[in-house]
Amino acid sequence: MIQLQDVSYSYQPEEEQVLPAVSDISLTIEEGEFLAVIGHNGSGKSTLAKLLNGLLLPDKGVVSVDLISTSDQEKYWQIRQQVGMVFQNPDNQLIATIVEEDVAFGPENLGIPSEEIVTRVEESLSQVAMLEYRHHAPHLLSGGQKQRIAIAGILAMHPKYLVLDEPTAMLDPQGRREVMATVTRLNREEGMTVVWITHHMEEAVRAHRVMVMDHGRLAIQGTPREVFKQTELLQLLHLDVPVITRLGQLLAQDGFNLPPDVLTVEEMVNLLCP
Amino acid sequence: MSIIATNLTHVYSPSTPWTTKALDQVNLEIKDGEVIGLIGHTGSGKSTLVQHFNGLLKPTSGTIRVQGVEVVKGVNLRPLRRKVGLVFQYPEHQLFEETVAIDVAFGLKNTGLSKEETKQRVEKALLAVGIEYETYMDRSPFELSGGQMRRVAIAGVLAMEPEVLILDEPTAGLDPQTRKDLLEHLRRVQKERGITLIIVSHSMDDIAAMVNRIIVMDKGKIYAQGSPSEIFSHGEELRQIGLDVPPLTQLLLALRARGLDLPADILNLESARAVIGRWLKGGKDNV
Numbered sequence: 001m002i003q004l005q006d007v008s009y010s011y012q013p014e015e016e017q018v019l020p021a022v023s024d025i026s027l028t029i030e031e032g033e034f035l036a037v038i039g040h041n042g043s044g045k046s047t048l049a050k051l052l053n054g055l056l057l058p059d060k061g062v063v064s065v066d067l068i069s070t071s072d073q074e075k076y077w078q079i080r081q082q083v084g085m086v087f088q089n090p091d092n093q094l095i096a097t098i099v100e101e102d103v104a105f106g107p108e109n110l111g112i113p114s115e116e117i118v119t120r121v122e123e124s125l126s127q128v129a130m131l132e133y134r135h136h137a138p139h140l141l142s143g144g145q146k147q148r149i150a151i152a153g154i155l156a157m158h159p160k161y162l163v164l165d166e167p168t169a170m171l172d173p174q175g176r177r178e179v180m181a182t183v184t185r186l187n188r189e190e191g192m193t194v195v196w197i198t199h200h201m202e203e204a205v206r207a208h209r210v211m212v213m214d215h216g217r218l219a220i221q222g223t224p225r226e227v228f229k230q231t232e233l234l235q236l237l238h239l240d241v242p243v244i245t246r247l248g249q250l251l252a253q254d255g256f257n258l259p260p261d262v263l264t265v266e267e268m269v270n271l272l273c274p
Numbered sequence: 275m276s277i278i279a280t281n282l283t284h285v286y287s288p289s290t291p292w293t294t295k296a297l298d299q300v301n302l303e304i305k306d307g308e309v310i311g312l313i314g315h316t317g318s319g320k321s322t323l324v325q326h327f328n329g330l331l332k333p334t335s336g337t338i339r340v341q342g343v344e345v346v347k348g349v350n351l352r353p354l355r356r357k358v359g360l361v362f363q364y365p366e367h368q369l370f371e372e373t374v375a376i377d378v379a380f381g382l383k384n385t386g387l388s389k390e391e392t393k394q395r396v397e398k399a400l401l402a403v404g405i406e407y408e409t410y411m412d413r414s415p416f417e418l419s420g421g422q423m424r425r426v427a428i429a430g431v432l433a434m435e436p437e438v439l440i441l442d443e444p445t446a447g448l449d450p451q452t453r454k455d456l457l458e459h460l461r462r463v464q465k466e467r468g469i470t471l472i473i474v475s476h477s478m479d480d481i482a483a484m485v486n487r488i489i490v491m492d493k494g495k496i497y498a499q500g501s502p503s504e505i506f507s508h509g510e511e512l513r514q515i516g517l518d519v520p521p522l523t524q525l526l527l528a529l530r531a532r533g534l535d536l537p538a539d540i541l542n543l544e545s546a547r548a549v550i551g552r553w554l555k556g557g558k559d560n561v
């Protein structure tokens with residue numbers, strides 16, 4: 001469990017007219033949960049992500065991972081290993097010239113013995129369905145494949161929590177499907193706790209819980225159905241609802257009997273044509 | 275004037291073990307004032323193609339003419355770069371000045387614009403991407419969120435008011451409202467000034483909403499071209515080459531697959547609302 005208690009963080013603490021990037025956030029991320037985080041540009045999502053694994057330390061309040069505070073310097077590496085991070089641009093995250101060396105990089109840094117590393121590399125490449133590419137050069141892979149390798153590199157450190165900051169923003173539709181399917185499977189089948197930051201409302205639909213940020217604060221949270229019913233509020237916060245949800249709401253306005261929280265194409269097809 | 279590619283081929287790192295043919299005999303014409311959507315999986319050659327349009331890359335073989343200028347070694351490309359604005363896929367790599375205001379004004383240096391005119395252009399461009407001039411002008415572009423950086427980089431190219439505007443993944447990383455506002459702004463500028471607009475995007479939604487003609491690339495070649503409704507009626511083929519159709523098209527295709535007689539070429543919310551509404555009201559019993 002990751003806990004935030006009244007957490008604030010400011011990049012320019014001396015300048016009082018600049019709002020803190022993260023303001024008074026309290027939040028508990030449960031084990032096995034899939035939490036989606038959405039919010040306007042500059043609302044504090046990436047800052048929040050970096051607070052979760054101690055890359056940034058709160059100015060106020062406490063962030064704790066399994067009850068250990070991220071500000072506890074002696075536990076710094078333990079927390080970095082427990083909370084793995086994946087970023088937007090896969091090219092910036094791959095270092096080695098061979099896939100399996102890249103995946104081995106994290107566990108090597110943790111000082112894991114080499115036989116164990118071999119096992120972990122195999123395991124984590126299988127988890128993202130990329131084992132057959134172990135001897136390939138990462139720069140020749142597609143965007144989605146690169147991003148799965150980056151995820152494998154994190155998995156090889158055996159984290160409990162996976163934090164992904166707009167992991168699909170630069171991917172083509174196929175890459176996006178691959179990465180979403182991979183992470184959803186890790187969550188549903190292997191119980192991995194996932195924090196997924198995105199600007200794509202369609203992606204947030206698969207989460208157990210959606211949290212909406214606004215100017216550093218937590219504005220709304222709830223299940224995808226609870227959150228995406230609130231179209232007007234979301235639009236005020238510079239966001240939107242999935243286009244299928246919106247279609248359902250418009251048809252309801254026209255007098256047809258459709259709920260305001262239809263989330264996916266399949267659901268809509270089944271409602272219209274049971 | 276126009277952009278004309280003839281047998282355009284580009285090979286990266288020729289005669290090395292990691293050589294790749296990124297463009298393979300591409301033939302293409304883009305006329306003045308067209309709005310083009312360029313789609314294709316990662317590595318299909320889209321970014322390589324558009325980098326030829328302002329002379330950042332030169333052909334390995336074949337030719338490319340842009341606004342009357344042939345892009346070859348030795349030609350002075352500075353005038354071309356002024357006419358053809360390109361926002362990169364990772365626009366944050368395009369940022370380098372000390373403050374947001376100076377950065378956005380960068381391309382306006384030596385254009386003969388007065389200080390006042392420059393400021394107006396910068397303000398207008400920042401407004402178009404939803405960045406408030408007064409709040410951000412003195413901030414360092416490197417101390418911004420990812421989406422904010424992207425917006426500043428886009429503003430830098432908008433401020434130059436180019437004749438041909440090329441945006442490589444302009445909406446990646448933008449929040450939904452900013453994305454909508456930016457696309458609307460582009461549409462307006464395109465109408466008012468009749469510029470050529472080329473949008474490279476993985477977002478089928480953006481493409482569907484914006485363009486007159488879609489060019490689909492696959493493995494360095496042009497795979498298909500046509501209007502959005504023509505292209506997106508081929509859902510299965512698009513999926514096979516790593517692409518997709520917009521969610522509303524998906525819905526209509528799925529309903530048709532259940533035997534409903536609905537059109538497949540629905541690209542926006544209002545038309546989806548209309549055809550489904552009509553079917554729910556009356557047609558439903560007749561199907």
Ligand SMILES: Nc1ncnc2c1ncn2[C@@H]1O[C@H](COP(=O)(O)OP(=O)(O)OP(=O)(O)O)[C@@H](O)[C@H]1O
Nearest residue numbers: 011021041042043044045046047417418419420421
């Ligand atoms: N390195 C930095 N130095 C100073 N301020 C920063 C820095 N990085 C971000 N900020 C500011 O902190 C606030 C929150 O930024 P953050 O990157 O967390 O937002 P975000 O929600 O991830 O946005 P985006 O959707 O654009 O990625 C913004 O106001 C931003 O301008």
Ligand SMILES: [Mg+2]
Nearest residue numbers: 045046419420
């Ligand atoms: Mg961010």
